[in-house]
Amino acid sequence: MNYLPNILFAILLIAGFGYFARNVRKLIRNIKLGQDVDVSDNKNIRWKNMARIALGQSKMVKRPVSGFLHVVVYVGFVIINIELLEIIIDGLTGTWRIFSYFQGFYGFLIGTFEILAALVFISVVVFWIRRNIIKIKRFWSSEMKGWPKNDANIILYFEMVLMSLFLIMNATDLHFQAMNSGNVISQFIAPWFNGLPETTIHLIERAAWWMHIIGILVFLNYLYFSKHLHILLAFPNTYFGKVKPKGQLNNLEAVTKEVKMMMDPNIDPFAAPAAGADAEMPAKFGASDVQDLSWVQLLNAYTCTECGRCTSECPANLTGKKLSPRKIMMDTRDRLEEVGKNIDANNGVFKDDGKQLLGDYISTEELWACTTCNACVEACPVSIDPLSIIIEMRRYLVMEQSAAPVELNNMMTNIENNGAPWPYNQMDRLNWKDE
Amino acid sequence: MSEQLKVPTMAQCMAEGRQPEILFWVGAAGSYDDRAKKITRAFVKILNMANVDFAVLGTEESSTGDVAKRAGNEFLFQMQAVTNIEVLNAYEVKRIVTACPHSFNTLKNEYPELGGHYQVQHHTEFINDLLKSGKLKIGNASQLKGNRITFHDPCYLGRGNNIYEAPRDLLKSLGVEVVEMKRNRQTALCCGAGGAQMFKEPEKGDKDINVLRTEDALETQSNIIATGCPYCNTMMTDGVKAKEKEDSVQVLDIAELIANSLD
Numbered sequence: 240m241n242y243l244p245n246i247l248f249a250i251l252l253i254a255g256f257g258y259f260a261r262n263v264r265k266l267i268r269n270i271k272l273g274q275d276v277d278v279s280d281n282k283n284i285r286w287k288n289m290a291r292i293a294l295g296q297s298k299m300v301k302r303p304v305s306g307f308l309h310v311v312v313y314v315g316f317v318i319i320n321i322e323l324l325e326i327i328i329d330g331l332t333g334t335w336r337i338f339s340y341f342q343g344f345y346g347f348l349i350g351t352f353e354i355l356a357a358l359v360f361i362s363v364v365v366f367w368i369r370r371n372i373i374k375i376k377r378f379w380s381s382e383m384k385g386w387p388k389n390d391a392n393i394i395l396y397f398e399m400v401l402m403s404l405f406l407i408m409n410a411t412d413l414h415f416q417a418m419n420s421g422n423v424i425s426q427f428i429a430p431w432f433n434g435l436p437e438t439t440i441h442l443i444e445r446a447a448w449w450m451h452i453i454g455i456l457v458f459l460n461y462l463y464f465s466k467h468l469h470i471l472l473a474f475p476n477t478y479f480g481k482v483k484p485k486g487q488l489n490n491l492e493a494v495t496k497e498v499k500m501m502m503d504p505n506i507d508p509f510a511a512p513a514a515g516a517d518a519e520m521p522a523k524f525g526a527s528d529v530q531d532l533s534w535v536q537l538l539n540a541y542t543c544t545e546c547g548r549c550t551s552e553c554p555a556n557l558t559g560k561k562l563s564p565r566k567i568m569m570d571t572r573d574r575l576e577e578v579g580k581n582i583d584a585n586n587g588v589f590k591d592d593g594k595q596l597l598g599d600y601i602s603t604e605e606l607w608a609c610t611t612c613n614a615c616v617e618a619c620p621v622s623i624d625p626l627s628i629i630i631e632m633r634r635y636l637v638m639e640q641s642a643a644p645v646e647l648n649n650m651m652t653n654i655e656n657n658g659a660p661w662p663y664n665q666m667d668r669l670n671w672k673d674e
Numbered sequence: 675m676s677e678q679l680k681v682p683t684m685a686q687c688m689a690e691g692r693q694p695e696i697l698f699w700v701g702a703a704g705s706y707d708d709r710a711k712k713i714t715r716a717f718v719k720i721l722n723m724a725n726v727d728f729a730v731l732g733t734e735e736s737s738t739g740d741v742a743k744r745a746g747n748e749f750l751f752q753m754q755a756v757t758n759i760e761v762l763n764a765y766e767v768k769r770i771v772t773a774c775p776h777s778f779n780t781l782k783n784e785y786p787e788l789g790g791h792y793q794v795q796h797h798t799e800f801i802n803d804l805l806k807s808g809k810l811k812i813g814n815a816s817q818l819k820g821n822r823i824t825f826h827d828p829c830y831l832g833r834g835n836n837i838y839e840a841p842r843d844l845l846k847s848l849g850v851e852v853v854e855m856k857r858n859r860q861t862a863l864c865c866g867a868g869g870a871q872m873f874k875e876p877e878k879g880d881k882d883i884n885v886l887r888t889e890d891a892l893e894t895q896s897n898i899i900a901t902g903c904p905y906c907n908t909m910m911t912d913g914v915k916a917k918e919k920e921d922s923v924q925v926l927d928i929a930e931l932i933a934n935s936l937d
Contacts, residue, residue, distance in 0.1 A: 486834025487783035491748045495788065498752040525746065554864040554887075559880030608877040611744050611869030612829040617860050633746030646874040647745050654750060658736030659702035660873055669732040671704070671711040672681045672718075 248330035248452075255456030262463035266541065269579040273534030281482045288622065293477040298620040302548070305369070308362040312398070315359035316470070319352050319405065326452050336415065346420030353409065353424040360402040367395045377547030382566040387466065387545055394467050401454050408447035411440050469544035473621040476542040479535045480622030485613040488630055491524065525634025528595040529575045532631060539623040540571035549615035549625060555608040562608035564615035564625035570600035571628060597632055606632050607644055679718045683732040684765045696728040697762070697792075699772035699781065702737050703904035709911065710904035716933035717773050717797050723936050724810040728771075734761055740780040745870035752788065755780075759790035773797040773929060775830035775903045776868075782835070796831055798841040798902050798928055805847055812847055812935050822851045823931075824896040826887065826910060827862035828903035841902050844928050848935055850898075855890040863887045865909035872905050888913025892923065899925045 278285075291297045296313060300306035325338045339345045370378045370391060378391070409415055410428035422429070432440050462468050469476075500506055526532050529540075549564035550556050556563050574596045582589050597603075609629045616624050636642045643651070650660045657665045687694050698721065704714040721728050739754030762770075770792045772778050782794035795803075804810035823845055831837045838859045845852045857863045866876070866883025876882060888910055891899045899914070901907045904927075911925045 484779070484783055484835050486779040486830045488743060490752065490784060490787050494748045494752050498749065498756055501753075502756055524748065552861065554866060554883045555877070555879070557863070558866075558876075558883050558886055560877045562877070604877055607874070608879075609869050610829070610864045610866060610871050610883065612864035613833040614829075614861070614864065617833050630744070630746065633744075634748055635746075637746035638749060643745060643747075644874050647870055650870065650873040651742055651745065651747050651750055654737045654739070654742055654754065658754075659706055660737060660741055661702070661706055663706045665736075666733050668700075668705045668735060669681070669683070669730070671700075671714050672679060674711060674715075 242333075245331060245333050251453065251456065252327065252330070255459060259459050259463070262460070265579060265583075266463060266468075268582075269575050270534050270537045270541065272530050272575070272578065273532050273537040274530075276533040276535055278479050278535065284482050285478045285480075288480060288482070289474055289478040292480075292620070292622060293473045296620075301618075301620075305366075305546075308365055311355075311358050311362045312366075315355040315362075316398075319355055319359070321348070322352055322405070323452075323455065326448075330452065336412075339415075339418070342420070346418070349409070349415075349421030350423045353406065353421065356402045356405050357424045360399060360406075363395050363398045363402070367392070367399075370395075377551040380547065380550060380563060380565070382563055382569055383545070383547070387569065390465050390467075391545070393461075394465065397454070397458050397461070401451065401458065404447045404451040404454060408444055408451055411444035411447060413437065413440060413444075466543065466545045469542050469621060472538065472542040476538055477622045479538060481616070481624055481627075485616055488627075491634070493524065523635065524638040525636070526628070526631035527597040527635045527639070529571060529578055530589075531635070532571070532628060536624070536628055536631075537571070537575055539625075539628075540568050540575060542621055543568040543572065543623055544621070545569060546620065548618040548620065549623070552614040552618040554610055554612060554614065560605075560608040561602065562605040564629075567601060567605070567625045567628055568623060571596060574600050597635065601632065603636060603642070606636065677719075679715060680722050681718055682729045683734075684729045684767075685732070685734065687729050688765065693766065694727050694729040695769060696726060697765070697767045697770045698728050698730050699738075699770050699774075699777050700730055700735060701772060701774035701777045701904070703908075704773055705735070707904060707908070709907060713773055713904060713907065713927040713929055716927065717929040719933045720801060720804070720810065720929060720936070724804045726804070726809075731761065731765075738777045738780040740776040740784075741870050741873065743780070743784070744868070751784075755785055755788045755790070759785060759788055762790060762792065767792055770794045771797055771800045773902075773904070773927070775828040775834070776905070779830040779834050796835075796837060796840070796902065798831075798844055799837065801929065801932055802840050802843055805844075810936070812849075812932070814935055818848055818850050818931070818935060821898050822853055822894070822896040823848075823898045823900050824853050824855055824891050824894040825858075825900045825902075825928075826855070826865065826891060826906055827859060828901065828906050829862070829864050829868050831902055832859060832862055841900070841928050844932060845900060848931060853894040853896055855894055857890055863890060865903075865906040865913075867905035867909045872908075882913075882916070884909035884913040885916050888917055892917060892919060897923055898931075899923060900928050900931060901925060902928050 296306070296310050299309050325336065328334060328337050338348070369375050406425050406428055409422060409425035411432055416422055416426065416429050432443065462471065523531065529537060543565070545565055547565050553562065553564055578589060581592055606629055609626065611626060613626060616626055653660055653662050657663060682694065684697065700714055703710040736758055737754050738758065739751035742754065743751035770781055772781065772794070775796060778794055778796045781790070781792060801810065825841055825845060827838065842852065863886065864883060865887050891910065899910050901910060907925055907927055914920050914923050914925055
């Protein structure tokens with residue numbers, strides 16, 4: 240017997256999953272560059288959010304057309320991947336469609352896969368048309384030029400090719416066609432190959448089979464370099480997403496300590512700090528680079544699939560301002576990747592490259608345009624919170640650099656002096672009563 | 675409105691040895707802004723009509739720090755918060771009602787971690803409760819007959835805290851035709867004032883946010899734009915002016931609509 244194909248298959252499989260695992264480790268390391276944050280609360284709500292938003296696609300269908308198409312592709316991909324199990328067993332052991340042992344059920348299973356494959360193919364073609372022919376506005380914003388645009392199309396081509404190979408592989412499997420069970424779609428493709436010698440048809444079948452599995456492994460490894468990571472990260476991201484009311488911003492603990500100290504009349508201002516107290520103080524307030532953000536915010540960045548629903552709802556963006564919540568997420572990921580590569584190149588230690596997220600990626604003009612209205616957070620189908628990053632960076636600008644716009648500095652001075660954002664006399668606060 | 679309002683302060687109540695049930699948090703806009711002061715007075719009129727046992731902090735009230743926090747000044751926010759909490763806790767305040775969604779959100783969500791635990795309501799929720807319990811009755815809504823009203827969701831009430839129906843229920847209780855803008859509830863467009871924008875010029879763009887939102891409202895052919903936030907009120911009023919519609923379209927807080935329908 241010739242074991243060459245089996246060995247080749249095993250090597251492919253190990254290489255494919257091995258390289259993927261390597262990149263997943265890198266991904267986790269990069270996410271962990273973020274600050275620690277406690278997300279151990281509200282476990283029930285978190286599981287429910289994951290089930291509802293990621294598994295149940297509840298936010299996707301808020302936009303019915305793209306939502307419906309997405310559900311088709313999502314369900315198709317998840318279910319068709321059951322077939323992967325059979326392919327792996329067949330590939331390793333040299334069997335032919337091992338699950339066909341369960342005759343009737345097998346027909347039902349493959350029939351379902353075939354219908355889904357056809358539906359996924361159609362949906363992906365519609366997606367491509369929406370992007371490239373209808374040119375839906377959110378896919379053509381300034382941040383979508385170059386790689387992000389190509390990335391989106393490459394994913395669509397991948398899916399078209401994989402679905403086609405699956406159907407061709409079934410159509411050219413003469414034995415499977417002869418069974419005439421489960422070939423609901425492929426029976427209509429099979430006649431295309433009529434008249435070809437049987438050996439050629441077999442060759443096409445083998446080629447399609449191999450290209451299909453190789454394609455899946457390549458696609459798996461493409462994820463790390465693509466916005467398509469959301470197919471995996473949407474699940475943890477919706478679990479770790481915000482569970483508090485959207486209007487609530489976190490209170491900086493480090494600030495609370497300082498404020499309490501300032502307000503405490505019993506504290507000795509000249510007292511030497513307790514041992515180890517300095518280590519607790521954060522290096523800075525707010526965020527100027529990705530390492531200052533929390534790891535959940537970094538996970539957000541890797542999860543973003545650049546759909547642009549956030550930006551298309553953002554009041555600042557809708558009125559022509561530079562701010563785009565999607566760009567905030569894309570910039571965060573790009574900078575994080577840059578920092579990760581820097582660490583790889585310097586034996587595991589980050590070497591200052593003279594760059595940071597603030598200024599080199601995200602401008603102050605973008606940050607100050609935000610109305611904190613939470614439209615982006617509400618719109619995100621996978622619970623990403625661009626607003627939290629904007630606020631962290633504003634905190635850095637104001638508390639570390641005193642770099643707020645002049646009018647805001649005036650506003651804050653007024654609050655300090657007279658307890659209102661306008662320069663009114665505190666003693667006039669009740670005048671409205673008699674006016 | 676020149677009628678005399680009963681507005682006890684917490685200090686007076688304390689001097690009289692009594693504890694009011696409700697603290698009305700007026701907020702900086704409601705205290706100083708000429709337009710917002712009318713909303714404040716309208717709400718107090720409702721409180722008086724319903725004989726609500728309330729008080730205000732008066733000159734002891736200070737900015738909640740909401741706007742400072744959103745501008746990035748966490749220090750200033752927490753200083754304001756801790757100071758306010760000290761005052762509120764000293765008066766043993768349990769329940770707060772406010773006509774400002776920003777104060778509402780900050781008091782309700784951001785003060786507890788800093789030691790301020792209160793039951794906080796937005797005035798639209800509070801008025802709704804008054805109507806439901808029969809303490810308040812819409813006496814005369816006939817003057818509103820024939821009006822079309824559209825409601826602009828304040829971000830910090832709607833998306834921020836998931837309160838969408840209380841203000842709408844109030845409008846329905848007035849028996850007027852309520853029409854929704856194309857962007858409403860979860861997808862409502864911001865008026866443009868939040869996140870400290872109220873206090874600065876907008877960044878360069880091709881339009882002002884309040885004008886875009888006013889266009890949403892005008893599309894509904896309404897002649898009254900109802901709001902539930904003093905900042906939204908200012909922004910929408912300016913938007914109506916920018917569109918030169920101030921003769922045919924009014925911007926009114928829900929408290930004003932209710933207060934005018936009580937007689």
